Amino acid sequence: MRAYRYLDFITALFVVVLIVSNIASTKVVLLGPFTFDGGTILFPLAYIFGDVLTEVYGYKRSRRVIWTGFFLLILATLTFGIVNALPTPPDQQSTAQAFSAILGLVPRIVLASLVAYWVGEFVNSYVLAKLKIATQGRWLWTRTLGSTLIAQGLDTGLFLLIAFYGVWDNALLWTVFVSNYVFKVGVEALFTPLTYAVVGFLKRAEREDYYDRDTNFNPFAVR
Template identity: 55%
Template sequence: MHDPQPLPPSGQRGGYRYYDLVMVAFVAVYLCSNLIGPAKAAQVTLPVFGPLTFGAGVLFFPISYIFGDILTEVYGYARARRVIWAGFSAMAFASLMAAVVVHLPPAPEWRNQAAYEIAFGSTWRIVLASLTAFFCGEFVNSFVLAKMKILTRGRWLWTRTIGSTIVGEGVDSLLFYPLAFYDSGLIPNEILWKVMVSQFVAKVMVEVVFTPLTYKVVGALKRAEREDYYDVRTNFTPFSLKA
């Protein structure tokens, strides 16, 4: 195996140039996936398959896994861990404040309370299911990618971006849908597994489609940051903010 850090890491030479921007993008996409997407059920008609109904959040959420792959590949698991915690904390705060605002008594002349509740009034069961699935799925995704990078000696990036996403999204889906919807009355139990599988496949396909772009972004960041981190001696506990 080649030297895990062939160049002095830019984080030790005065700070990374783009790490904070990638963090902001990751958090923004995650918030969009939970605050904008879930309120709308969309339907498109596909050749051969016919009509396909899905939650609009599926357009956003896989992109957060792409950012997670980029963070771990370039900066390492520990720095990706800080970003995952930032996203988790931002979503927890946004969910709390959304609940507070929804439950504030509306002014008598304001007539949009019902629409506001539809858009921002997620139940605490769904919020907790989303936070739990995100926390577990993102950390599994980052862990698998970091280990696969060592195993493949940094070659075949596509195998670890797609492979880690399959495992991470699998954990996310297996946790979120039963925790959020089993015996809830919102999705019949007999079709819950079909919804879970279809959403999982859609999210993985987004990762596959974006693989060429992921290659370009990873390559550009590695050159700009002069960093290509290998987690050889990393402490993989998720319960730390140490980079």
Template identity: 50%
Template sequence: MSAIPASAGPAGRVYRYYDFVMVAFVTVLLCSNLIGAAKAAQVTLPVIGTVTFGAGVLFFPISYIFGDVLTEVYGYGRDRRVVWAGFAALAFATFMSLVVLNMPVAPFMADYQKSLQDVFGNTWRIALGSLIAFCCGSFTNSYVLAKMKLWTSGRWLWTRTIGSSLAGELVDSSLFYVIAFYGIWPLEKVIQVAVAQYVLKTGWEVVMTPVTYKVVGFLKRAENEDYFDRNTDFTPFRVRV
């Protein structure tokens, strides 16, 4: 008997867009973690004043939107596959950065090496924080959305996309900044940046809710799928659906 492909649904039906959503998820994840993850940006807003936040906050929440879409349309099990694919990609990118930056550099590239180190030379704590926070936050997001879909009988999509993001982003932001910067930054700065990042990321997801609705609606029609995780094994420690 031939194996059913990863993007296959019930009875061997192949999903048309699942693989594309997976690729988009992993791309956003890698870019948001490699570009700007360690940079603290600062803007001055009316009334609020000066706000300090992680630069990656502008794009990282998009990965959570993809997580919402995957769980809502295809179910927790298929989102779990994508999360582990993202984890593997992020782990390899971290390993590759470590190897490349520590290779002997040609003399004429000495100045450029410093630039590479500044951009890609994340400390082991930042790398570890990114991996742990991503996994825990993503699985929390997917689990909460899947359960809320059952509780609401598939109604009120906005409640579970926002509710799951509130839970997942809280886990992600708390873990990342504590693991990566506790003892390096002043404690008040760790808390300030983590809180600002959490508020900005969840606010960004709320603003993007109409887009999430459109993508979910399109995929449900195109795939003829609206998965309910009634008999799902919610353990995160497996790849099979």
């Protein structure tokens, strides 16, 4: 595989956004008419990075980045869980309680986050790659928004159902789903000019504009 100047940097940004978003999601926030978990403020950037990766470097390289983020998210979660389970000195009980409240993630939320991320990111990359072939590389906005409309719906719906179905009443689940979905898609649309600029810069700098015409789209493929 070719060496690229900026692929490692984008991968690092992607993983940081992913992990910080999951930490921030422990708090439910209000922003104007929207009600959502705090991670929603930053998490849409992960999909924008996913769009950029697939558009410039192709699905195969995006697959590697998605799996990298997946395993590092597991590592972060396991670290928080182990630290939370270890005993605390008596004079540090208040600190331990604060840590547990923020980072002592319950297994159901962890499972929801991992499943939603995995499904959403792979669907986003797959749809964008297929649309790039269908549009012959034209109309980038149709690919970024089209893939986001599908993938964010799956991501948001899976996370809320796995994490909170039966815990929150259905009315609250629906309210949070609509707020999250509208906000995430809105951020994608708002950032479209920036996405165009970044994609254009990377295509010139990397001398790459990959088309997934003969790609194996199996997310578990290792070659």
